[in-house]
Structure formats: C-alpha cells, structure tokens
Amino acid sequence: MPQIFTASADTRLRVAVFLLGTGVVGALLFGGGYVNSAYVTRVGWTRHQPVPFSHKHHVGDDGIDCRYCHDKVEVSSEAGLPSTHTCMTCHSQLYTGAPVLAPVRQSFSTGEPIRWNRVAKVPDYVFFNHAIHISRGVPCVTCHGRVDQMALTFRAQPFQMQWCLDCHRNPEPHLRPPEMVTRMDWSDWDPDAHKDFGRLAVKAYGIDPKRLDACTVCHR
Incomplete structure (x- = not known):
C-alpha cells in the first residue's frame, strides 16, 4: 500500500502546532502588557502646558492648599481648573x-x-464625582499622587476600571478624615488607627461596597 504522508510530515505538523501555540501565547502576553503599559495608561507622563506650573513649588514649598486653585472640588463633580x-x-x-x-x-x-491640558482624565463614558469622594475622605494623593513633589505634573495612576473597582470593593483602607483630604504625606498614619477609622467611616457614611461595583455607579 503506498505511503500517503512522508516521514517528515509528522515533524512538520508538530512544529506548526508549536509555532501556532507560541504565537497565540505571545500575542496574549503582548496584548496584556500593552494595555497595562505606560504608553496606554500614560502613568508617569507629563503634558505640555502653556505655563510650566510647578505643584512642587506651589504646594510643596509654599504650602498652598489644593482647594485654593481647584475650588469646585468639594461641591462639584469637576475639580475645576x-x-x-x-x-x-x-x-x-x-x-x-x-x-x-x-x-x-x-x-x-x-x-x-x-x-490648560488635563493630566488626570477619565474617559468620556465614565462619570466621576470629585465632591462625593472628597466628602467621604478619599485624599487627593490617592488618585493624583504626590503632587507636592512634582515639578511638572504627571499622571500617577492608570485610571483603569480594575484600579477603580479595587477601591470600590474595599474602600476602608483608602479613607481619611475629610478635613485632611489635601494632606500629601500619610507615612506617619498609625496602621491600627487607620484600620479602625476606615471601618467606622464606612459605617458612618453608609458605604456599601456591594453596591459600589454596580455598572451604573460610573457608567450613566
């Protein structure tokens, strides 16, 4: 009976399957790395501004409170420029x-x-309310980073959906006294006191993490 396949056909098939599998895995790894890269998230990137405003000078050196310039942050969804x-x-x-x-x-x-060119900006299909976060005690540094150390302002966080959900599903570690939200350095905050404060704050404000990850909270 004549042989249909050559002796090397099996080897070629194995190599083809291996290369296909390697290609699929490589594409998935590349895609995952790409969407989380600084190129996409813009974390650490500065933007050109008409005036090279230094938060380090104004906030870090001169001690100007965030709310002096961003005067709508406590009463509006927009912080205001x-x-x-x-x-x-x-x-x-x-x-x-x-x-x-x-x-x-x-x-x-x-x-x-x-x-001014916005540095921290969520997509247009995302609703973010600054006022509610400030009134509940989410400090500016959580989202904007140590602006008091930024000679040129850059994006400190990725503002991706998973990053937001991590906080919404476990808000206690991120809460501080609302009157201290503009404080930048929390390194001396006692971990035990912080744990108790977060637990009590969630209860006092009626924050229910089970409801905070509903789609309609951010997508309206």
Missing part, C-alpha cells in the same frame, strides 16, 4: 515681569482663559 484671576491674586505682586508668566498676564488682560 484655576481661573487666571486666581493666579493673579499672587502674581500681580510676585514675579510680575517673569517671561514665563507672560501667558498668564495676557490671559488676564484679554479675558481669554488659559488652555
């Missing part, structure tokens, strides 16, 4: 002739707002 008038409350007296502040002076004289 500072108006030129806010900038000029200081810079009408300080560094009045600094070339780097020319866009600020021009904006103030013309009434044309400065076009």
Whole structure:
C-alpha cells in the first residue's frame, strides 16, 4: 500500500502546532502588557502646558492648599481648573515681569482663559464625582499622587476600571478624615488607627461596597 504522508510530515505538523501555540501565547502576553503599559495608561507622563506650573513649588514649598486653585472640588463633580484671576491674586505682586508668566498676564488682560491640558482624565463614558469622594475622605494623593513633589505634573495612576473597582470593593483602607483630604504625606498614619477609622467611616457614611461595583455607579 503506498505511503500517503512522508516521514517528515509528522515533524512538520508538530512544529506548526508549536509555532501556532507560541504565537497565540505571545500575542496574549503582548496584548496584556500593552494595555497595562505606560504608553496606554500614560502613568508617569507629563503634558505640555502653556505655563510650566510647578505643584512642587506651589504646594510643596509654599504650602498652598489644593482647594485654593481647584475650588469646585468639594461641591462639584469637576475639580475645576484655576481661573487666571486666581493666579493673579499672587502674581500681580510676585514675579510680575517673569517671561514665563507672560501667558498668564495676557490671559488676564484679554479675558481669554488659559488652555490648560488635563493630566488626570477619565474617559468620556465614565462619570466621576470629585465632591462625593472628597466628602467621604478619599485624599487627593490617592488618585493624583504626590503632587507636592512634582515639578511638572504627571499622571500617577492608570485610571483603569480594575484600579477603580479595587477601591470600590474595599474602600476602608483608602479613607481619611475629610478635613485632611489635601494632606500629601500619610507615612506617619498609625496602621491600627487607620484600620479602625476606615471601618467606622464606612459605617458612618453608609458605604456599601456591594453596591459600589454596580455598572451604573460610573457608567450613566
């Protein structure tokens, strides 16, 4: 009876299956690494701004509270970007002739707002309410990182769905006294006291983690 397959056919089939499997696994690994890469999440990336504003100088060195510039953060879903008038409350007296502040002076004289480029931004299909997080004691540093150490502001967290859900499903470790939400350094916060505070805060505010991962909480 004539032989249908050559002696090497089995070897070629094994090699083909191996290469196909390797390719599939490699594609999955690449895809998983890609979606979590800084290229996609923009973690650690800065954005060009019309004025090189330094949070390190204003927050870290001068001690300006976050709410002075982001004045809507306690009452609105949007934190708000500072108006030129806010900038000029200081810079009408300080560094009045600094070339780097020319866009600020021009904006103030013309009434044309400065076009800041957002660094921390969730997708358009996601609803995020700053006010509710602030009132419940989620500190600014949780999402925005140590801005008091950023000469140029960069994105500190990926703002991916899983990252948000991790907090929603276990909010206790992330809660702080609401009046202290703008504090940057929590390294001296006693772990035991923190654990008790988070547990009591969840109870006091009626926070139910079982409801916080419902799709309609963020997708409306």
